[in-house]
Amino acid sequence: MAAFDFAPLIVLLPFTSFFVAVAAAIWRPNILPKGGALPGIAATAGSLLVSLWVAVEVLGGGRTAETVYVWSTGVGDAPELVFSLLLDPLSALMLLIVSLVATLVHVFSLGYMNDEDETGLPRYYAGLGLFTASMLGFVVAGNLLMAFIFFELVGLCSYLLIGFWFREAGPPSAAKKAFLVTRFGDYFFLVGVAGVFATFGSAAFAGPESFPAVAEAALTGEASVRTFGFGTQTWFSVLGFLILGGVVGKSAQYPLHTWLPDAMEGPTPVSALIHAATMVAAGVYLIARIYGFYALLPTVLAAIALVGGFTALFAATMGLVKREIKQVLAYSTISQYGYMMLGLGAGGYVAATFHLMTHAFFKALLFLGAGSVIIAMHHNEDMWDMGGLRKRMPVTYVTFLAGSLALAGIVPFAGFWSKDEVLYEALVHGLGGSPILLAAYGMGLVAVLFTGFYTFRMVLLTFHGDPRTELARNPHGVGWNVKAPLVVLGVLATTAGFLNMVPVHELLGFPPEYLHDWLAHDGGRSAFAGLTSEHYGELLHDWAGYSTVELSAILPGLVSLGLALLGAGGAYALYAGDDPEEHTEKLGAAKTVLYNNYYQDEYQVWLTDSVVKPLSRTMDTFDQGVVDGTVNTVSSVSLFSGRRLRRIQTGVVSNYAVLLTLGLTALVLVVGVLGGWFA
Amino acid sequence: MIDLALQTVPGVADGLLPAAVLALTALLLFGIDTINPKEDSLALLCGISVGGSLLALALAGSLLAAGYEATPVYGDALMIDGTSLFFTLVFASVTALVSVASYDYLRDQDYCAEFYALVLFAATGMSLMAAANSLATAFVALELTSLPSYALVAFLKTDEGSVEAGLKYFLVGALASAVLVFGISLVYAATGAMTFSAIAEAMVGAGDVAGVLGLGVVMIAGGVAFKMAAVPFHFWAPEAYEGAPAPVSGFLSSASKAAGFALAFRIFVGAFPVEMAVPMGVDWVLVFQILAVGTMTLGNFAAATQENIKRMLAYSSVGHAGYALIGLAALSAGGPNGNVLGASMAHLFVYGFMNTGAFLFVAMAEHWGVGRTLEDYNGLAATAPVASVAMTVFMFSLAGLPPFGGFFSKYVLFYAAVESGFWWLAAVGAVNSALSLFYYSRVVKALWFEEATVPLEIGRRPVGLYVSVLAAALGTLILLPLFGPVVETAQTVAAALF
């Protein structure tokens, strides 16, 4: 178990790099070469190595759930609050993804930040280091409270990094928005955490004492929990929805998705790391982490699926008309996380995890590719100012194309396999008797078409045709530190899908579904049996009432592939020429709606202004009048009586003697009468 | 009786060593003063008295750590056990703090040797109070504490306030002593016994004279309530604390008060067990409930309107007596009595540090010639930041804010009260704590946020005062990690009383 002994290093290494960067920033700003990038790269690479080691250990059947530090022992039977590690296939996989992308982003930052002579680099690398540490801490968290703490920490880092260029107008405002919107969701999460503690007395993820296990036992009547007067299932659903609040905020799902497009104000490597590959995945990962709990709750699952399907479609439509390359990617990110939610809600635990992985690779690739383009374009992000970059930056083009094919879901790139599996799961469970899932599936399917369209619109506008501006004709070159991460991710975006080719497996019986096997087994450790996809399947069947119909994976796969190709073809037809035109005018009124993102921001501001603010004012009046009034009355009464009491203290000692004697007499009388001495 | 006296082995039991060390140190000081009455070597005197109290502290601590077994000595007149050692620990630490702090205070005073000797005699009396196992020794020990205290309050012979305070303290104290002795005589009349265990045994047959016994019990409660400065026996406290030299105020309000509690715990738990007294109609728990609520409320309410810091601290110390009284007021037959009493003891332990520290800060301000009202403290933090940080720690800890020692002790105390079913006592306590935050934070506000009206000139930085204020602050802070062991020890030794 040697690897697991080193597992805390995965978190501590980036944390150390954070400290180094902060210390350098405070005392010796110029002492670190490359502004602190090198310690960051070393630390994340170290994390990656240890993560690999852990993954090998897990592959060999190793699992662990251990308490690292008890930071609060409860009085009486109150729960202990601990930091604990949970290393199982899911967290090992996520560790690999996060540490790999973090390492690549650190390298890429050399090109994007250092080579562009940005100032405040130690602050930037401190933020990245803290983010990486927090995210990895979240991944290995063994209980809900620890997960919440790191969930908040990644939110903080996101805020700090979005607002990195805080002297400009946009970034600070976007940072604030991201912080506030996600925090809104996190309030629900926090209440949920407290609720879980109050209900189960434990928030652990793994083991027989873990709250998913206790919840299952409570539903079968083998354990009793506090449900505060609700029915057991109802109360669990309430808890599920509360935790879901945090997920919806963090994973940018409708209606809390509005912060993510604005978050693109941050540096592009940050967008790649935080707002595409990892932090946004935290929400989805959280659901997967406690899937044993959600699998018991059909109502919540249906809501997750519906939110996911709707977000997938909704965000994809907004991506159709954007001019900035990063905006397109932002909406596509929202849309793709919608797919993952759809997968989880539809009972496709493996499918969602699979899509989480492939998406992390291809979306990080796309963002980094966009970053490369942005470097080349001297930080102009408007696609209509680009064009023809294909010939001038071939490496970027090829890798970006690989990422786009994966995003659009074109066979055999990674995204095809995972997205297809998500949709397949939704379809078979939907046909198995869940019409809501069918509706969600329908939305997901339509979104495939749009995804194909906006992806290739983006590729065509950026790389094809003739250069439309002087900038695009003479782009800035990019160095190895930009190309190397692109190549690594490009390879992964192309090949990661081979891990779990469901249709191929069905057709040929070969190759094995590696990821499925990876997540299905407990490695012979019964304590972790509750964390396997096999177990989740049983739970879904027994409690959520999900059943599957026998359906070949090939036909649905062909349907979605066809739709993706149709979308891509549409984009080709409209934007393929040397000098493509804007076609958005043809959309008429819809264009305005789409440009304005369905007026989501406006509607939320309106909600604040006309509902929340008057409510707050009423509350304020109540607070000032009734609550403060009571408090003030109490305080003035006590001050008044305090002044009265001062008068008793006359300073004349014989008065004291009298009062003392009278007081004693009164005491004797009270006690005597009550004690019956005079009877 | 003759036989008893003969069989008792003279000499000092090892559990009495801390008290003996305190007494011998006092005698040594007298001896030194005898050799040369006119010229005091302040450093030598201070060193001896600090050394003596630290030795007593170390002895008590090591005996307590070794798990001292309860031993009655001198024919049951004294009982050496965990409780007596625990309180000796409190007294010895406060004595050490006060002795160090007095070094600067006494620089321009005569009769320094007498000062230290009186402090140590009072400390001896206190540790005997905590060890008393008979009403006779209880009274003698109480007087041994009181008489030096009167003299100490009036120590500034030429200061009118000090002399007046001493006289008032003495007069009220004499009244209280009379009440106590009267109570003792009534209890003796009803039970025919003086030692606590004998009284408890004799109570079984005292049902006919429950009234006499009850009257005696209430009067004894009154007598010890004087030491605790509990309402309505508190009248001396604001005056005495205000008039006395500030180190003496700290000594009285921490150690002397704790001694009153120690004695009360011993008498009421040992001689009048709840499960016997209450069914007889001798409901002393009710007495302490009334005293606790009255003391908390009056102390905090009166403190809220004070402008003079010393008076404010005096009333706050009255209020804290109310909190500590919960330890007696929340007892019940068969309840978790050890936890309640132990929590109260732990609170007194923490209180010993933070309250002494607060008074010593006042002593330092007096030393600098800063005035006595709240306004005079405005902006003091700018000139004396370190001491102000310490004072802030004391104030917040007294108010019971986390993460200071006072928070934990209050929390455990209220928790224990709730645990034994007296949630309303805890509620009153919590409301009062909230109110107390008001006047404690006024001090902090004055120190840090107000502008000084007159520019402050601070001459010398008094070493002794600084050392003791910082030591008290350190004590308050160290009690954060150490609070677990402290409260566990207190609750273990308290449980052994029942």
Place this chain on the structure above:
Amino acid sequence: MNQWIAVGALGVVAVGIPLGMMAASSMLRPTVPEQGKSAIYESGEVPTGTARVQFNIQYYMVALLFVIFDVETVLIFPWTVIYRPALEEGVPLVTLLAPMLVFIGILVVGLVWAWRNGAVEWVASPRALKEKTES
């Protein structure tokens, strides 16, 4: 019958008798005010000045020392009574003697200290001297 009634009756009688006697005598006696009657009774001596005079602090000093030694005697006396029988009973000499020696030793320390600090020196106060020369 409540036994406390007897206590109450005693109280009533205790207050009633003196009040009744005073009332009876004031009704019966003739009232002839005279200076000599209202003067303070001082065992037949003619009163000089008021009773509110300050005594020299040294009186208290002596009184205190007296009380201390008085109490000492009270404690020594029973000890001397048991001393010989106890020795004959076989109680070791040290057991018997040491506590009293410690007690007296403590007193001696106190006495010596008081002596050295001038508690037994009769210091004439300047004011008393002045009053003496003037009279």
